[in-house]
Amino acid sequence: MSKIAKSIYRVLFVSQGKLYELYARDIHQDDLYGFIEVEELIFGERSSVLVNPAEEKLRNEFADVKRTFIPINSVMRIDEVEREGISKIRPTEGGDNVMPFPQPLMPPNGGRGKD
Template sequence: MAKTLYKITFFNAGKVYELYARRVGSSALWGFTEVAELVFDVHEGLVVDPTEERLRDEFGGTKVLHLPMQSIVRIEEVERKGASAIRDATTGEKVVTPFPLPGKPR
């Protein structure tokens, strides 16, 4: 039997984050929602999603994430994992750090 999977959409620092987790519930901290067992794609090939890498760097070592209830946009129970994302809160466009090209000035 497959474990339940949730897609959590929340505001953080002017951006909208979309993460996947196996466990969501009420936190022991009043006014917070507890998100645990975060799920990230494991890429072992040449193609790496920079957004997924950025999220793994930021939240990879997190045991439990306590999100303020007012920052949560939506929690969905989903059948399979989609792409995690970081979006601009005003435009809704994905925020992706472009891959630096050789010889291109910064």
């Protein structure tokens, strides 16, 4: 009997001046234009003797979340990995003084030159 392993993805994205690293089993572009849908978030086992405070903070933040939609322009990277790691939140490099201004996915005139 063959056992089909489901893919695991590491998602890195920026939100509110922090770099989030999450692990999930399902990621796809949704009908909601400009967003990536992330489902089945994975966190470490709670039965572990040691508790990681950073991962526990993320677990609490996403406690009742069935799926989350992340703006495409906030996503830094998505990797398919062999196994999940520790989810974490880190400050972005350079401090919180400068935040990138959200850019439109398409130029205002639809990418056409001036008429």
